[in-house]
Amino acid sequence: MTTEPTTPAAPAPAVRRASTRDRAGRIFAGLSTGAGALILIVLAAVAGFLLLEAWPALTAGAEELTSISWIPDDGSLLTYVGPLIFGTLVAAVLALLLAVPVAIGIALFISHYAPRRLSSALGYVVDLLAAIPSVVYGLWGGLVLAPLVQPVWQWLSETLGWIPLFEGPAATPARVMMTVGVVLAVMILPIITAVSREVFLQTPRLHEEAALALGATRWEMVRMAVIPFGRSGVISASMLGLGRALGETMAVLMILSPGLTYSLALLLAGRQQTIAANIALQFPEASPLGVSALIATGLALFVITLAVNMLARWVVARRADFSGAN
Amino acid sequence: MAQRIDVKDLDVYYGSFRAVADVSMMIEPRSVTALIGPSGCGKSTFLRTLNRMHEVIPGARVEGTVTMDGVDLYGSDVDPVAVRRQIGMVFQRPNPFPTMSIAENVLAGVRLNNRRISKADAETLVEQSLQGANLWKEVKDRLDRPGSSLSGGQQQRLCIARAIAVKPQVLLMDEPASALDPISTLAIEDLIAELKNDYTIVIVTHNMQQAARVSDRTAFFNIAGTGEPGRLIEMDDTRTMFSTPSVQATEDYISGRFG
Numbered sequence: 001m002t003t004e005p006t007t008p009a010a011p012a013p014a015v016r017r018a019s020t021r022d023r024a025g026r027i028f029a030g031l032s033t034g035a036g037a038l039i040l041i042v043l044a045a046v047a048g049f050l051l052l053e054a055w056p057a058l059t060a061g062a063e064e065l066t067s068i069s070w071i072p073d074d075g076s077l078l079t080y081v082g083p084l085i086f087g088t089l090v091a092a093v094l095a096l097l098l099a100v101p102v103a104i105g106i107a108l109f110i111s112h113y114a115p116r117r118l119s120s121a122l123g124y125v126v127d128l129l130a131a132i133p134s135v136v137y138g139l140w141g142g143l144v145l146a147p148l149v150q151p152v153w154q155w156l157s158e159t160l161g162w163i164p165l166f167e168g169p170a171a172t173p174a175r176v177m178m179t180v181g182v183v184l185a186v187m188i189l190p191i192i193t194a195v196s197r198e199v200f201l202q203t204p205r206l207h208e209e210a211a212l213a214l215g216a217t218r219w220e221m222v223r224m225a226v227i228p229f230g231r232s233g234v235i236s237a238s239m240l241g242l243g244r245a246l247g248e249t250m251a252v253l254m255i256l257s258p259g260l261t262y263s264l265a266l267l268l269a270g271r272q273q274t275i276a277a278n279i280a281l282q283f284p285e286a287s288p289l290g291v292s293a294l295i296a297t298g299l300a301l302f303v304i305t306l307a308v309n310m311l312a313r314w315v316v317a318r319r320a321d322f323s324g325a326n
Numbered sequence: 327m328a329q330r331i332d333v334k335d336l337d338v339y340y341g342s343f344r345a346v347a348d349v350s351m352m353i354e355p356r357s358v359t360a361l362i363g364p365s366g367c368g369k370s371t372f373l374r375t376l377n378r379m380h381e382v383i384p385g386a387r388v389e390g391t392v393t394m395d396g397v398d399l400y401g402s403d404v405d406p407v408a409v410r411r412q413i414g415m416v417f418q419r420p421n422p423f424p425t426m427s428i429a430e431n432v433l434a435g436v437r438l439n440n441r442r443i444s445k446a447d448a449e450t451l452v453e454q455s456l457q458g459a460n461l462w463k464e465v466k467d468r469l470d471r472p473g474s475s476l477s478g479g480q481q482q483r484l485c486i487a488r489a490i491a492v493k494p495q496v497l498l499m500d501e502p503a504s505a506l507d508p509i510s511t512l513a514i515e516d517l518i519a520e521l522k523n524d525y526t527i528v529i530v531t532h533n534m535q536q537a538a539r540v541s542d543r544t545a546f547f548n549i550a551g552t553g554e555p556g557r558l559i560e561m562d563d564t565r566t567m568f569s570t571p572s573v574q575a576t577e578d579y580i581s582g583r584f585g
Contacts, residue, residue, distance in 0.1 A: 078348055169419065206421040209487070212489060214435035215411030228425030 047302065054296035056289060067291045070282060081297050083260040085304065087272030090177060090264070091252065092245040095184030100238050102225075103189050107196035112222055123197065138254030141183035142175065146255065149182065151173040153267045164264050171269035175257040178266040183251050188241035195240065199233030200226050232316040239312040246305050252277035275301040283321035329395045329408035329412075329495040329526060331376060337370050337555075338380065345371050347555035349390075351545060353496075358518060358527045360537035360564065363547030364579065368556025371529050372547070375496050376528065377413035378406040390544045394495070411439060414489035418501040420481035422473030422488070429469040431484055433455060435492035451491055459487035460517050479510020486517065490525070497521060499529040503536065515540050534580055538568050546576045 057065070062075030072079045106126060110119040150172055157168025170176070205224045211221040227234075252274050258281065259270035273281075279294045286294060330579045331353040338346040347366035353359050361369040374380040375388050378399065382487040392399045399409050414435075422431045432452045436443060443451070452469065456462040461483040465476070473484055482502060489497060499518070503511040521527060531537050537544055560573045571577050578584055 204421075206417060206419055207423060209379065209382065209417065209422040210423065210488075211434075212382055213377065213410055213415035213417075214438060214488070215407050215409075216438055217407050220438055224438075225423060228423070231425070 014244045050295060051087065052298040054292055054299050057292035057296045060289060060292075064289065065293065068287060068293060070290075071293065077293060077296055080260075080293070081275075081300050083262055084273060084275045084278055084297055085300055087177075088246055088262075088274040088276070088301065088304065090266075090272055091180055091248075091274050092242055093243040094177065094181035094266070096238060096242050098181055098185035099189050099192055099241060100234075101187070103192035103237070103241075104196055104234060106189075106193045107200055107223060108226070110193075110197050111200040111216070112226060114266055115217060123194075126190050126193045128190075129186065130194075134187065134248060134250040135254070137183055137187055138251040141179060141251055141255040143222050145183065146174040146179050147192055149179055153178055155244050157267050165266050167265040168267060170267040171257070174267075175255055176269055177256065177272050180252055180256050181266070183255060184248055185287060188244050188249065190235045191244065192234075192241040195237035196234050199230040199237070203229045220319055225229055235312055235316055243305055246301065246308070247276050248274075249276040249280050253280050329486045331496065331526065331528075332391075332393040334391045334393070336372070336375065336388060336392065338375055338388050339386065339538045340383065341385040343553075344555040346375075346547075347557050349558045351558060353526060353528060353562055354543065356522055356524070357542040358522050358529060358540050360541035360544045361528065361530045361547060362532075362534065362537050362544060362579070363556070363559075364549065365532075366556070366585065368550040369545075369547045370500055371556070373500055373528060373530050374415075376496070376498055378409045378413055379415060381406055382452040397456040411435075411492060413496040413498060414492065414494035416482070416485050416489055416497065416502045419505050420478055420485050422476075422481050422484050424472060424474040426473060427470045428456075428465050428473050428476070428484060431473040432487050432491050434488055439492060446471070455487040455491040456484075458490050458521070459483040460513060460520075461487055474525065477510070479506045479513055482506060482510065482514060483517065486514075486515055486521075490521070494525065496528065499527065501530050501532060504532060511536070531570075534568075534582075538564060544568070546573075546579060548575055548579070 057077060065071045065074075065077065066073060070080075071077070092265040106122070110123050110126075114122060150170065152174065153170035153174050154168075156166050156178075157170040160166040161168040207225040207229060208221055209226040216224055256273065256277065257269040258273035258278070260273060261271050263271040265271055275297045279298060282290065282294055327394060333351050336346065336349040337344055337543055349372060361373060363369050371380060376392060376399075380386045380388075388400060390400075390530070394412070396481040397404065422428075423434060426434060429448075429452045432455050433443070433448055434447075436451060451464075454460060456465060461480060464480060465471075465484075468475075473481065482505075486497075486502075503514045506514065515536065518527060518529065522542075529537075531542065541564045543561060544564045545557045546567065547556050547557045549556045560567070560571060560576055562571070567576065568580060571580065
């Protein structure tokens with residue numbers, strides 16, 4: 001209401017400067033277009049590399065493939081990669097299920113509940129979680145967390161063992177998918193929290209006041225105005241987290257006792273394995289054809305990640321009319 | 327359904343800054359009271375104290391009493407949430423919830439008070455409220471479209487429908503037409519004239535003609551200078567205020583000599 005009108009620039013220099021400004025504009029447009037194109041080129045290059053390197057394995061006959069020690073006896077790449085895809089998805093989905101509610105809770109607390117000083121400190125601590133290298137998470141998960149959670153998993157399998165997910169007896173040490181899920185959840189927590197927090201903070205004050213003026217309590221206001229407004233942002237944040245969980249290698253490798261089955265039992269050892277951890281595990285001793293087979297599994301991971309992201313885009317776009325962006 | 331509001335010796339503070347000083351006024355039921363005055367004179371701040379919305383801003387507080395129906399709205403046992411359910415508010419910029427459809431917007435307040443409303447009741451209420459806000463004819467075929475798909479004037483009437491759907495006693499309007507074109511403004515003014523049959527209405531406006539057209543009583547707020555609190559200068563029947571005000575400042579403001 002009290003903004004001062006900006007003093008208009010003297011006309012003569014403004015006209016003279018137009019050409020240099022125009023050039024700056026063109027350079028900037030070129031740079032940003034270049035950056036946009038670069039990402040596409042990199043993506044295409046990665047896809048090309050994966051296809052090229054995987055090609056020998058993809059076209060190899062069954063007899064050739066069975067020569068690789070860890071390829072199943074039927075010599076089919078599909079039978080090999082199937083359980084790996086399954087294990088990767090189980091790990092990532094489990095991590096997401098554990099992390100998203102916590103992340104939304106922390107983000108809401110920081111954006112709408114905590115006193116200002118506490119909220120910035122808390123935001124900083126959460127961001128710090130992202131700075132820890134994954135190998136440290138792996139060590140911590142295997143050496144500290146696994147023994148710590150073993151009694152909990154034990155209890156889970158004893159009380160909820162009738163659910164296939166919690167089939168017992170829980171393995172000792174707890175080098176199982178459930179432990180991996182917890183560690184991955186901690187690893188993807190910072191990114192989901194940070195993005196959600198920013199989105200929640202951007203809820204228009206007008207919408208918050210609309211809810212409050214209708215007689216909403218703080219929680220009702222959050223549910224009515226803040227969460228629906230941030231919904232698409234939270235989905236995007238979750239997809240960023242999911243992407244990280246899908247590709248996480250070190251932590252899984254160091255914690256999980258691997259196995260190649262389609263098993264949903266989260267508390268049993270030697271049931272699942274993820275693509276990324278499997279590549280890291282087998283790569284050092286693989287023959288050339290073995291490397292090619294491993295890269296073929298990497299191609300599968302690439303496709304999964306792409307599909308997951310497209311699915312998320314579709315979910316967000318489906319209700320674009322109601323997003324508040326218009 | 328309409329209640330008298332009695333304000334006594336009200337001071338409003340933002341932290342240690344006193345924004346509004348010493349306001350006493352009686353707001354009559356089933357009438358329109360207009361609050362006018364130059365920018366920064368505290369009329370919007372005062373309006374927001376009537377339903378305790380100013381408390382949303384950290385550090386804001388009041389001294390004095392606001393009584394409605396014999397209850398001090400600032401009593402220690404009074405929940406601001408309950409106050410806001412009795413005293414609805416319409417804002418300067420239309421603010422329907424963008425993530426909700428037109429019908430959901432109307433029902434938003436009701437869903438807070440009473441989760442279990444039958445489908446038939448909900449449909450009736452949506453129709454009643456939208457008709458009450460003169461919007462039904464325009465939107466009845468697209469109730470499931472987002473509220474943000476409407477024009478600005480329609481959105482503002484949707485907000486009024488949302489406010490009256492919870493059947494409040496009082497309706498506060500903070501410059502409800504200042505962001506709208508003349509046609510939409512007219513629609514809102516006509517609506518205000520109808521709504522005063524059922525509700526006590528308090529409206530803040532910068533538009534003197536609007537105050538003269540829609541209100542029964544007018545209160546003039548003024549500010550002595552920057553950093554000084556806003557004060558209620560005088561309050562009278564609108565006709566008197568616009569013809570023979572008793573304070574010189576009022577006449578100067580109304581005749582456009584300042585502000």
